Every structure is written in C-alpha cells, then in structure tokens.
Amino acid sequence: MNDQYFMDLALTLAKSVSGQTNPNPPVGSVVVKDSQIVGLGAHLKAGEPHAEVHALQMAGEKAKGATIYVTLEPCSHHGRTPPCADLIIEKELSRVVIATTDPNEKVAGKGIERLRNAGLQVDVGIRKEEAQHVNKQFFHFIEHKTPYVTLKSATSLDGKIATVSGESQWITNEEAREDVHFYRHTHDAILVGVNTVIKDNPSLTTRTPLGGKNPTRIIMDTHLRTPLDANVVTKDDAPTWIVVGNQVSPEQKEPYLAYPHVEIIQLEESSIQVKTLLKALANRKVMSLFVEGGAEVNGSFLKARAVQQIITYIAPKLIGGKGAPTSIGGDGFANLSDSLELSIISAEKMGTDIKIIAEPKTI
Numbered sequence: 024m025n026d027q028y029f030m031d032l033a034l035t036l037a038k039s040v041s042g043q044t045n046p047n048p049p050v051g052s053v054v055v056k057d058s059q060i061v062g063l064g065a066h067l068k069a070g071e072p073h074a075e076v077h078a079l080q081m082a083g084e085k086a087k088g089a090t091i092y093v094t095l096e097p098c099s100h101h102g103r104t105p106p107c108a109d110l111i112i113e114k115e116l117s118r119v120v121i122a123t124t125d126p127n128e129k130v131a132g133k134g135i136e137r138l139r140n141a142g143l144q145v146d147v148g149i150r151k152e153e154a155q156h157v158n159k160q161f162f163h164f165i166e167h168k169t170p171y172v173t174l175k176s177a178t179s180l181d182g183k184i185a186t187v188s189g190e191s192q193w194i195t196n197e198e199a200r201e202d203v204h205f206y207r208h209t210h211d212a213i214l215v216g217v218n219t220v221i222k223d224n225p226s227l228t229t230r231t232p233l234g235g236k237n238p239t240r241i242i243m244d245t246h247l248r249t250p251l252d253a254n255v256v257t258k259d260d261a262p263t264w265i266v267v268g269n270q271v272s273p274e275q276k277e278p279y280l281a282y283p284h285v286e287i288i289q290l291e292e293s294s295i296q297v298k299t300l301l302k303a304l305a306n307r308k309v310m311s312l313f314v315e316g317g318a319e320v321n322g323s324f325l326k327a328r329a330v331q332q333i334i335t336y337i338a339p340k341l342i343g344g345k346g347a348p349t350s351i352g353g354d355g356f357a358n359l360s361d362s363l364e365l366s367i368i369s370a371e372k373m374g375t376d377i378k379i380i381a382e383p384k385t386i
C-alpha cells in the first residue's frame with residue numbers, strides 16, 4: 024500500500040460526483056488507519072457536508088492518529104459548513120495527504136498552514152495533475168472568472184455536420200449520442216444558436232438511462248428569432264435563457280413573458296460578442312458551458328479562442344458536398360499560424376465511431 028493507492032480512491036470518489044456539486048468543486052476523501060480504510064466520502068451537494076466530514080464521520084474513534092487523504096486542500100474558512108481543517112485537528116489525526124491546493128487565492132495554503140501549526144504532518148502534491156484535471160472546470164472559473172467552455176461536434180469522416188439538404192439526424196451512433204448527455208449532466212449550461220433551434224427543435228435535456236441534471240439552456244439569438252412553439256420555450260424541464268442584442272424591442276420580448284422558465288438576457292451590443300456573453304453567464308454563476316453548435320456558433324467561440332475543451336465524435340461515413348456545413352463555420356482564420364493549436368488528450372473507439380478529446384495548447 025502507498026499514498027497513491029489511497030489518493031486514487033479519493034480521486035475516484037471525486038470524479039463520481041462531477042456535475043452535482045456546483046458551484047463547489049467535486050472532492051473525495053479517504054481515512055486510513057494502519058493501512059486499513061476506516062472512512063471515505065465525497066462532497067455530494069453544495070451546502071451539504073464536505074468530503075472530509077463524511078469520511079471522518081464514518082471513521083468515528085478510528086480517526087485518532089489516522090491519515091486522511093483529500094483531493095483538494097481542506098477548507099479553513101467558514102462557508103456554509105464549518106472549516107474542515109479545524110475538524111481534522113479536533114479529531115486528532117496525525118497526517119494529512121493533499122493532492123492539490125485550492126486555487127482560490129483567498130484560501131490557498133491557509134488550511135495547510137493551520138494543520139501544520141497544529142502539529143500534523145501535511146504532504147501536498149500526491150496525484151496533483153489528476154486532481155487538477157478533476158477540478159478543471161472549477162479551477163478555470165475561479166482563476167478566469169468566466170465559464171469553462173467545452174465545444175462539442177459530431178461529424179462524418181469528412182467533417183460534415185449535415186448534408187447539403189440539411190439532413191443531420193443522425194450522423195453519429197446511439198452510443199456516441201448517449202455519451203454527449205454525460206457532458207450535459209456535468210456542465211451548468213448548454214448553448215446552441217437559434218438556427219439549431221429552428222432546424223432541429225432540440226430539447227437539450229439530459230437523457231441518459233438513469234436521468235441526470237438538466238443544464239440551463241442558452242440560445243444565442245441576436246434578433247430574437249426563437250420560435251414560440253420551440254421545445255426550449257414550451258417545455259419547462261430546464262430554464263431557457265435567450266441572449267439577444269440591443270435592437271430587440273420590448274414588444275418583441277413580450278410574448279416570451281408567458282413562459283416563467285424563459286428569460287431574455289439583453290446585451291448592450293447589437294451583435295453578441297462571445298466574451299460579453301461569457302461575462303454575463305459568469306455573473307449568473309454559470310461555471311461551465313457545453314457548446315453544441317451549430318457551425319456559426321462554434322465559429323464565434325473559436326474566433327474568440329474561448330474554448331477549454333473540444334469533444335469531437337466522428338462517424339465512419341462520407342457525406343461530401345461543397346454546401347454541406349462543417350462543424351466550425353464563421354470567418355475562420357486566414358493564416359494557418361492563427362489556427363488554434365490543440366493537444367489530443369484521448370482518442371477512443373465508440374462502437375463504430377471515434378471520440379476525440381482535445382485541449383488548446385497552453386500558451
């Protein structure tokens with residue numbers, strides 16, 4: 024047995040609650056005494072006990088003299104729950120192993136300092152990269168005060184998202200389409216352009232075999248063309264925010280007031296700038312955004328370089344056609360040197376299709 028073994032278990036617990044702890048980070052914790060696991064836990068929901076509290080509750084008396092593994096530095100400030108650092112001291116553990124420190128400059132290092140001042144041995148950095156990956160949405164939001172953006176595309180092998188006649192359902196297979204719903208569950212909001220609403224009339228809800236959290240539906244719709252009979256308007260299984268430009272009149276907005284779950288967010292500018300949109304969403308505590316297209320919307324996010332993760336599903340079929348749309352439209356980059364350089368994080372078969380996860384190269 025070693026520290027990595029127990030931290031891997033804590034990370035598995037943290038990964039398992041991705042998407043349900045927002046606006047808090049997903050955290051996992053394991054308590055070990057004489058190489059025996061005596062307690063484990065994860066933070067299950069914002070406002071409820073932190074992972075350490077669950078693990079220490081399970082450990083009971085065995086916590087005395089034990090080691091606690093936690094994927095994120097124990098909190099030292101009074102949030103909606105008392106500080107975990109104080110609880111660890113009170114339960115008289117002897118050692119604390121932390122994967123990564125808190126990115127929030129207000130609290131970074133304070134929990135560690137308090138634990139060391141109380142005489143506990145504290146080791147930091149076991150499985151640091153993995154923990155930062157588990158918390159990537161939360162860390163990005165804290166550091167940049169703007170939502171973590173995942174751009175998703177589903178294309179044919181020749182990069183098309185529809186035929187020249189506009190037919191698009193379906194290009195990728197059942198398994199790939201179900202996989203998309205996992206990302207809907209783990210992101211606070213999902214965004215599509217009004218053309219996708221008009222063409223596909225999507226519901227944008229999370230439909231996995233066991234359900235899942237529905238993200239807030241965001242429609243980029245400068246001139247408010249979202250049809251009143253669209254699913255995102257008539258169905259209230261998730262909030263719908265329609266983002267419009269400053270030329271939309273009160274009369275145009277009035278019919279949407281009949282739908283309590285629909286809200287119109289009017290920006291100061293005539294055409295929606297991605298950066299302004301993201302700021303407005305961050306102000307509404309949207310920490311993560313899943314962009315499902317279409318091509319023009321994807322093009323605007325690419326141009327703004329406002330993308331942290333790209334998920335592409337590729338089906339083994341060729342569609343062709345000069346006029347058939349590809350996954351990223353817009354103006355694009357005239358010079359190759361301006362293209363967005365990526366790192367391929369993973370490439371895996373998904374039934375007959377391929378799923379590729381990529382991230383922009385860190386500058």
Ligand SMILES: Nc1c(/N=C/[C@H](O)[C@H](O)[C@H](O)COP(=O)(O)O)[nH]c(=O)[nH]c1=O
Pocket residue numbers: 176177184191192193194195199200203215219223224225226227228315316336
């Ligand atoms: N055309 C394809 C996709 N098309 C994605 C479009 O955004 C489509 O409108 C929404 O996925 C529909 O949402 P909902 O199911 O009604 O909630 N996405 C895919 O993953 N594969 C494809 O083949």
